[in-house]
Amino acid sequence: MSDGLFLGFDLSTQQIKVIAINSKLEPVLQVNVEFDVDTPEYKTRKGVYTNPNLNEVFAPVAMWIKALDILLGKMQSAGLDFAKVRGISGAGQQHGSVFWSAEAERLLASLNPDLPLEPQLSPNAFAHDMSPNWQDHSTAEECDYIEQNVGGAEILAQITGSKTHHRFTGPQIMRFRRRHPNRYENTARISLVSSFFASLLLGRIAPLDVSDVCGMNLWDIPNEKFNEEIIQLVAGGGENEKNELLRKLGKVEPDGGKNLGPINDYYVNRYGFPKSCTITPITGDNPATILALPLRPLDVIVSLGTSTTLLVSTPVYKTSPAYHMFSHPTSKGLYMGMLCYCNGSLAREKVRDEINTAVKPSETDVWAAFNEAALSVPPLGTTADGIKKLGIYFPLPEIVPDCKAGTWRFISDASGLREATNDWDIPIADARAILESQNLSMRLRAGPLLSSTGQPRRVYVVGGGSRNPAICQVTGEVLGPSEGVYRLELSNACALGSAYKALWSVQRKVIRDDLYESFEDFLSQRWDEKTMISEVDNGYRKGIWEKYGEALAVFAETEKLAAYS
Numbered sequence: 016m017s018d019g020l021f022l023g024f025d026l027s028t029q030q031i032k033v034i035a036i037n038s039k040l041e042p043v044l045q046v047n048v049e050f051d052v053d054t055p056e057y058k059t060r061k062g063v064y065t066n067p068n069l070n071e072v073f074a075p076v077a078m079w080i081k082a083l084d085i086l087l088g089k090m091q092s093a094g095l096d097f098a099k100v101r102g103i104s105g106a107g108q109q110h111g112s113v114f115w116s117a118e119a120e121r122l123l124a125s126l127n128p129d130l131p132l133e134p135q136l137s138p139n140a141f142a143h144d145m146s147p148n149w150q151d152h153s154t155a156e157e158c159d160y161i162e163q164n165v166g167g168a169e170i171l172a173q174i175t176g177s178k179t180h181h182r183f184t185g186p187q188i189m190r191f192r193r194r195h196p197n198r199y200e201n202t203a204r205i206s207l208v209s210s211f212f213a214s215l216l217l218g219r220i221a222p223l224d225v226s227d228v229c230g231m232n233l234w235d236i237p238n239e240k241f242n243e244e245i246i247q248l249v250a251g252g253g254e255n256e257k258n259e260l261l262r263k264l265g266k267v268e269p270d271g272g273k274n275l276g277p278i279n280d281y282y283v284n285r286y287g288f289p290k291s292c293t294i295t296p297i298t299g300d301n302p303a304t305i306l307a308l309p310l311r312p313l314d315v316i317v318s319l320g321t322s323t324t325l326l327v328s329t330p331v332y333k334t335s336p337a338y339h340m341f342s343h344p345t346s347k348g349l350y351m352g353m354l355c356y357c358n359g360s361l362a363r364e365k366v367r368d369e370i371n372t373a374v375k376p377s378e379t380d381v382w383a384a385f386n387e388a389a390l391s392v393p394p395l396g397t398t399a400d401g402i403k404k405l406g407i408y409f410p411l412p413e414i415v416p417d418c419k420a421g422t423w424r425f426i427s428d429a430s431g432l433r434e435a436t437n438d439w440d441i442p443i444a445d446a447r448a449i450l451e452s453q454n455l456s457m458r459l460r461a462g463p464l465l466s467s468t469g470q471p472r473r474v475y476v477v478g479g480g481s482r483n484p485a486i487c488q489v490t491g492e493v494l495g496p497s498e499g500v501y502r503l504e505l506s507n508a509c510a511l512g513s514a515y516k517a518l519w520s521v522q523r524k525v526i527r528d529d530l531y532e533s534f535e536d537f538l539s540q541r542w543d544e545k546t547m548i549s550e551v552d553n554g555y556r557k558g559i560w561e562k563y564g565e566a567l568a569v570f571a572e573t574e575k576l577a578a579y580s
């Protein structure tokens with residue numbers, strides 16, 4: 016362990032985390048700062064503010080800067096020897112934007128190590144103090160405008176990898192420009208959360224990341240450049256306004272392993288990082304997650320963080336309005352396919368809390384009653400007379416399908432589909448129904464990204480929810496991976512993937528000129544399956560997987576009824 020440490024940060028919705036690894040991929044330290052708890056003065060709930068009247072969700076940028084200082088302080092208290100850190104990368108929640116002022120570059124370049132970061136940057140480095148969050152649904156008008164002008168969802172997906180989505184940065188920038196014209200005018204540069212974080216570490220505004228830029232609806236993935244037609248729509252006005260927005264966005268760094276430069280002197284002098292410590296592009300949390308595992312064809316990652324995402328790595332750029340494609344964060348010619356759900360862990364927590372109110376909860380495991388309820392009934396809660404239960408649980412408006420907030424419970428029997436009345440044991444029957452519903456939705460949509468049968472080889476579960484055995488079992492039953500469900504032992508997959516990226520960036524071999532050892536080759540030589548993952552469910556169960564397959568059409572019907580109700 017003489018050759019140094021490599022840090023992977025994760026600036027996600029509810030917390031900022033870091034993992035330090037050595038060059039054998041062994042984790043040395045994990046620390047986190049939870050916004051609601053550790054920065055209470057910002058009064059966020061689950062890391063954000065909401066304005067339900069306008070469907071807005073946003074987070075204070077100053078809180079993230081303050082949390083970085085607290086996190087570095089915690090690392091110091093935990094005894095991390097900053098002098099050993101050779102490389103840093105990271106991940107940010109996707110789509111969120113940070114609007115820098117004209118003062119930003121000067122303030123970033125002149126940080127005083129005797130003072131904390133936050134008061135040196137906030138408010139003067141920003142033209143706007145808030146960052147729109149990925150749970151925001153306020154941009155319906157902007158999305159429609161862009162999609163109509165570009166020629167529809169299919170075409171937009173072909174160009175940018177996704178149809179327009181409320182949370183994507185292009186529609187968000189367009190709304191920001193319309194609602195706050197002065198602040199937009201005063202914006203010198205726009206970062207994503209990922210490149211904002213890299214900027215804090217570099218002490219200058221960092222370029223956008225090659226993969227995270229695909230979450231903006233602005234980047235032409237096949238042609239590897241901003242799409243000027245869409246930029247023009249977002250910028251409004253004419254040629255000048257278009258060029259102005261291109262200037263605000265700045266450059267995109269095509270090499271995910273690029274050495275962007277050394278860490279800023281602020282961190283050298285305040286914390287003792289070596290001057291040579293390099294910063295590598297910080298990517299989105301989902302692209303970083305796929306770097307935590309050596310994915311093979313037909314492997315799927317299900318990330319059970321605040322959002323639920325299903326991720327695959329593929330050489331085929333096959334687009335659809337039903338899912339997202341991103342450029343791969345490290346490997347040119349590969350892409351990341353993704354489904355993203357707003358109603359992940361917070362929706363499960365809501366059912367859990369209702370169950371804990373209805374029954375006597377366990378004193379030691381807040382999930383015990385939920386898990387027992389989920390596992391004590393057969394698939395689809397099927398009764399002896401063939402009645403099946405299908406529910407939809409969207410406490411927040413949902414992304415897939417595009418649907419307003421609500422809870423719907425349906426009964427499917429020989430006479431068809433109807434809304435449940437008193438034949439649903441609320442909230443107990445909701446436990447299995449929510450897990451099935453979340454997995455059926457993934458199975459319904461991930462099919463085109465997988466085999467002709469839609470059956471995965473392995474499902475890897477990561478993130479907070481992967482600690483839960485009932486969630487893992489129902490995932491195995493519904494998705495039916497032929498080789499089982501595996502959990503990454505370190506729950507913090509995107510910080511881990513980021514740390515791997517930092518290590519690869521520093522130690523990748525040069526093959527010739529600008530050609531480097533691939534991330535996949537680099538990782539597979541060092542990655543030890545036995546210590547990194549454990550099997551948490553057998554996956555495919557004959558008869559049960561087929562039964563869920565038969566239920567897919569009815570499930571799709573329930574989604575339509577919910578969306579149009």
Ligand SMILES: Nc1ncnc2c1ncn2[C@@H]1O[C@H](COP(=O)(O)OP(=O)(O)O)[C@@H](O)[C@H]1O
Binds near residue numbers: 028322
């Ligand atoms: N044992 C568990 N069972 C189910 N969910 C869990 C469990 N432990 C943690 N979680 C969920 O994990 C979520 C946080 O996951 P995490 O991956 O840290 O999210 P993020 O990166 O989005 O902040 C919490 O909202 C919590 O509900």
Ligand SMILES: O=C(CO)[C@@H](O)[C@H](O)COP(=O)(O)O
Binds near residue numbers: 321323
């Ligand atoms: O919007 C998306 C992906 O498109 C979300 O996955 C965000 O990237 C937030 O992630 P977490 O806070 O759940 O890690």
